[in-house]
Amino acid sequence: MPDIITMKQMYKVYPNGIVANDYVDFSVKEGEIHALVGENGAGKTTLMKILFGIEQATTGELYHNGQLVSFQNPQEAIKAGIGMVHQHFMQVGSMTVAENVVLGSEPKKYRFLLDRKKAIDDTAEIAEKYKFKIDPAMRLDECSVGTRQKIEILKALFHGAKVIILDEPTAVLTPQETEELFRELKGLKERGHTIIFISHKLNEVKEISDRVTVMRSAKQTGTYDTESISKEEISNLMVGREGLWELTKGKATPNESIITVNNLSVMDEQRRYLLDHISFSMRKGEILGVVGVEGNGQRELVDVLTGLNKASGGSIMFKGEDISKQSIHHIREMGLSHIPEDRMTMGVATEASITDNLLSIYFDKESFNNGVLLDQSSIDAWAKDRVKEYAIKTKSPNAQVRSLSGGNIQKVVVAREFSNNPDVVIADQPTRGIDVGAAQFIHNKLIELRDQGASILLVSADLSEVLDVSDSLFVMYEGKIVAYFDDVTNVSAMELGRFMLGIEAQDEEQIKRGIYA
Amino acid sequence: MLKLIKQRWLDQPLDNRFESIRFSMAIVISLIVTLVLVLLVSNEPLFALQQLFLGPLASIRKFGNVIESMIPLTFLGLSVAIMFSARQFNLGSSGALFLGGTVTAVVVLTLPLPGFVLSVVAILLGAFTGGLVTLIPAFIKLRFGASELVSSLMMNFIALNLGFFIILNYYRDPQAGSLASFEFPSSSLLVQLIPGTRIHTGLLLLFIMIVLIYLFIQKTKWGYALRMTGFNKSFATYSGISTGAVILYSQFLGGILAGMAGSVEMLGMYDRFRWQAMPTYAFDGVIVAVLAKNKPQYIPLAAFVLSYIRIGADTMSVNSDVSFQVIAIIQGLIIIMIAANAFLAKYRQRLVVQEAITND
Ligand SMILES: Nc1ncnc2c1ncn2[C@@H]1O[C@H](COP(=O)(O)OP(=O)(O)O)[C@@H](O)[C@H]1O
Ligand SMILES: [Mg+2]
Numbered sequence: 001m002p003d004i005i006t007m008k009q010m011y012k013v014y015p016n017g018i019v020a021n022d023y024v025d026f027s028v029k030e031g032e033i034h035a036l037v038g039e040n041g042a043g044k045t046t047l048m049k050i051l052f053g054i055e056q057a058t059t060g061e062l063y064h065n066g067q068l069v070s071f072q073n074p075q076e077a078i079k080a081g082i083g084m085v086h087q088h089f090m091q092v093g094s095m096t097v098a099e100n101v102v103l104g105s106e107p108k109k110y111r112f113l114l115d116r117k118k119a120i121d122d123t124a125e126i127a128e129k130y131k132f133k134i135d136p137a138m139r140l141d142e143c144s145v146g147t148r149q150k151i152e153i154l155k156a157l158f159h160g161a162k163v164i165i166l167d168e169p170t171a172v173l174t175p176q177e178t179e180e181l182f183r184e185l186k187g188l189k190e191r192g193h194t195i196i197f198i199s200h201k202l203n204e205v206k207e208i209s210d211r212v213t214v215m216r217s218a219k220q221t222g223t224y225d226t227e228s229i230s231k232e233e234i235s236n237l238m239v240g241r242e243g244l245w246e247l248t249k250g251k252a253t254p255n256e257s258i259i260t261v262n263n264l265s266v267m268d269e270q271r272r273y274l275l276d277h278i279s280f281s282m283r284k285g286e287i288l289g290v291v292g293v294e295g296n297g298q299r300e301l302v303d304v305l306t307g308l309n310k311a312s313g314g315s316i317m318f319k320g321e322d323i324s325k326q327s328i329h330h331i332r333e334m335g336l337s338h339i340p341e342d343r344m345t346m347g348v349a350t351e352a353s354i355t356d357n358l359l360s361i362y363f364d365k366e367s368f369n370n371g372v373l374l375d376q377s378s379i380d381a382w383a384k385d386r387v388k389e390y391a392i393k394t395k396s397p398n399a400q401v402r403s404l405s406g407g408n409i410q411k412v413v414v415a416r417e418f419s420n421n422p423d424v425v426i427a428d429q430p431t432r433g434i435d436v437g438a439a440q441f442i443h444n445k446l447i448e449l450r451d452q453g454a455s456i457l458l459v460s461a462d463l464s465e466v467l468d469v470s471d472s473l474f475v476m477y478e479g480k481i482v483a484y485f486d487d488v489t490n491v492s493a494m495e496l497g498r499f500m501l502g503i504e505a506q507d508e509e510q511i512k513r514g515i516y517a
Numbered sequence: 518m519l520k521l522i523k524q525r526w527l528d529q530p531l532d533n534r535f536e537s538i539r540f541s542m543a544i545v546i547s548l549i550v551t552l553v554l555v556l557l558v559s560n561e562p563l564f565a566l567q568q569l570f571l572g573p574l575a576s577i578r579k580f581g582n583v584i585e586s587m588i589p590l591t592f593l594g595l596s597v598a599i600m601f602s603a604r605q606f607n608l609g610s611s612g613a614l615f616l617g618g619t620v621t622a623v624v625v626l627t628l629p630l631p632g633f634v635l636s637v638v639a640i641l642l643g644a645f646t647g648g649l650v651t652l653i654p655a656f657i658k659l660r661f662g663a664s665e666l667v668s669s670l671m672m673n674f675i676a677l678n679l680g681f682f683i684i685l686n687y688y689r690d691p692q693a694g695s696l697a698s699f700e701f702p703s704s705s706l707l708v709q710l711i712p713g714t715r716i717h718t719g720l721l722l723l724f725i726m727i728v729l730i731y732l733f734i735q736k737t738k739w740g741y742a743l744r745m746t747g748f749n750k751s752f753a754t755y756s757g758i759s760t761g762a763v764i765l766y767s768q769f770l771g772g773i774l775a776g777m778a779g780s781v782e783m784l785g786m787y788d789r790f791r792w793q794a795m796p797t798y799a800f801d802g803v804i805v806a807v808l809a810k811n812k813p814q815y816i817p818l819a820a821f822v823l824s825y826i827r828i829g830a831d832t833m834s835v836n837s838d839v840s841f842q843v844i845a846i847i848q849g850l851i852i853i854m855i856a857a858n859a860f861l862a863k864y865r866q867r868l869v870v871q872e873a874i875t876n877d
Contacts, residue, residue, distance in 0.1 A: 346755045
């Protein structure tokens with residue numbers, strides 16, 4: 001088979017100075033499933049964005065069917081028969097499945113009006129052709145993440161994509177949904193489509209791909225026939241060192257509970273329950289994991305625990321005080337720290353210096369103020385120590401946070417949130433999208449805090465992260481706790497998947513085990 | 518020597534380098550455009566240019582004019598800068614200046630206080646009034662979520678009419694030809710600082726305010742909270758910073774500075790209330806703040822540059838055949854080039870790429 005896509009010496013610098021692709025060679029044969037693997041931040045998404053015309057390469061050549069091309073925007077790539085399903089895709093929630101699929105080239109009635117019936121027929125036809133199980137008339141906000149992803153794939157097919165790029169499609173899926181996706185991908189391949197599959201989960205890569213290309217810190221470190229390379233070898237190419245996977249973690253010795261959540265609820269404007277009367281305890285010296293498909297109440301839970309949002313019912317007892325209606329400032333003063341889900345919009349001020357970002361929860365402390373003025377020299381000394389302790393890679397603590405890489409930005413957040421020896425840490429996706437070194441650093445810090453007696457809530461979409469790092473966990477589905485496990489070593493990802501999908505739920509007695517005195 | 522300068526330059530953070538380049542480029546391009554425009558429209562281009570660039574230096578009086586008009590510009594620049602730093606787009610500074618000036622006039626005409634005390638009280642009350650003018654939009658924003666941009670423009674309108682109403686109805690001197698108040702007691706006027714000019718003690722107050730505002734924004738915890746709120750409000754909220762308080766005090770302070778500008782102007786430059794319309798400062802504060810990138814320490818410089826260009830243009834339009842409007846065009850150009858973030862973005866990208874490559 002000839003190459004359908006060839007990228008030669010792709011070099012990409014982002015405006016913030018990060019080199020995301022460092023002279024990368026990458027080629028895909030027609031009709032194959034080609035896995036692109038690498039740690040978070042390795043530059044996979046960037047390379048694919050260049051291919052799809054979202055980003056422009058700084059230098060480098062792109063060939064499509066042997067012809068030198070350069071897509072200035074996604075429309076040009078789509079015209080050439082390339083489709084992409086993004087890591088965090090955007091959809092219009094109030095529209096139907098069919099309307100989303102045909103979005104961009106809607107069948108028109110009387111030239112202006114959307115032909116709903118034709119949209120549904122077209123969608124049904126294409127879903128039938130590729131054997132996708134989907135109901136075209138369903139409203140999108142009623143669909144699961146897995147279904148939404150299928151819609152994205154169908155959309156690409158509808159626009160005539162021969163090459164489909166899937167950016168970490170399984171990150172948001174349960175194990176069951178992943179299996180289904182893989183069946184569909186194999187079907188696409190049989191019909192002659194070419195698939196580029198981005199992942200950092202090696203089991204999946206071994207299962208689905210024909211060839212694999214590995215990236216490590218912006219460089220390409222090799223392309224292999226999947227058959228001919230072992231998982232260990234791939235992982236070495238990805239990480240560069242062996243054995244970086246292991247986490248040194250002793251057994252937890254949980255003490256009494258420090259936070260007791262009782263019948264906590266949050267409603268949306270339509271008075272639907274986003275968080276539906278949930279109760280659990282967080283114990284000192286324990287990492288409690290929270291898993292669930294995104295959008296099942298995890299965000300609402302974190303928001304009320306940290307004071308960002310107010311509960312509509314129930315209580316959160318923290319050191320004997322109900323904090324469910326308290327201000328963020330007060331809750332933080334009581335010893336609660338928060339690693340937010342989205343570090344760029346909430347965790348940092350990118351224009352401000354590292355020092356200023358570290359200071360945001362300490363600036364009114366007496367030790368940093370000298371009468372009416374801030375005590376800049378003690379602040380600077382303190383910030384310098386934090387930068388050192390947390391190994392934040394920068395020329396100076398006065399550098400703007402936006403000049404840092406994702407992993408180092410997250411370290412700034414973590415350094416700030418951990419430096420006051422918190423009693424409680426709410427860690428929401430603490431390692432999402434950062435390199436493995438930084439992720440491991442943060443995991444170790446969490447465990448260190450736990451061993452010092454802190455209570456940690458670890459919310460993560462990454463099942464393996466929760467299984468590796470937390471001691472106990474609960475599963476959320478549609479705003480409720482549907483399962484509690486007091487020891488994560490007794491659970492498998494497959495089992496959790498069933499609870500996450502709502503196929504199964506524990507009975508009330510079992511869930512109540514998560515409430516401690 | 519050159520090498521040393523080059524090294525110094527390269528040691529600067531990239532963004533500083535980029536900013537300086539952008540600033541100088543804007544000035545250079547504007548100069549070129551000025552040259553071309555003047556060459557096109559004038560029969561005596563050399564003379565016109567000489568008037569433009571050297572006119573303000575021709576006499577101590579002329580240079581005095583530059584400093585005089587720089588005083589309110591600096592106050593307004595600080596006013597806008599403090600609000601913009603908190604990312605509050607309150608354009609009420611001109612209304613605050615106007616009503617501040619009006620209240621100062623009212624105070625010196627009403628309160629039976631001895632000279633110096635009277636000026637101090639008049640300036641303080643004028644400043645406070647200015648604060649209220651910009652505080653109201655802040656309050657409305659917090660309470661009802663309405664944009665401060667729109668409500669501050671409405672406040673300008675209210676302030677203007679309220680000011681005229683008060684002067685017309687209660688303080689108008691029927692003897693004076695045009696609309697003017699009674700004469701201020703001469704002991705309340707600000708003392709002339711430099712003979713041969715109208716530069717007044719307001720300049721000293723201005724220096725004190727520059728230092729205070731610089732310290733406030735850069736060196737106090739309230740200034741810190743203000744800056745963080747301006748950088749990223751979600752981040753500030755998440756950190757437990759009371760962003761509501763920041764929204765209120767940043768705009769209150771902004772108005773106080775603008776009110777002070779009006780008061781000082783009133784007692785330093787006039788002997789009675791003589792404003793016939795909103796003084797032309799409407800967007801000058803914005804221009805100065807944008808030029809200075811909201812940094813208090815650069816505000817006086819920006820105000821000086823603007824003031825210098827204007828006095829030069831004034832001189833040129835009086836003495837030569839080039840009209841003042843030419844300068845309006847040039848002013849606009851500089852602002853656009855400095856303000857527009859896209860300007861030179863390509864060049865910035867090149868700097869970044871270069872740096873990335875050399876760091877490898
Ligand atoms: N739009 C952007 N602007 C600046 N830096 C970016 C941008 N997108 C990604 N990066 C940076 O580029 C590097 C590679 O990112 P990415 O291509 O998303 O990696 P991957 O998909 O392998 O996780 C990271 O360090 C990331 O922080
Ligand atoms: Mg990615």
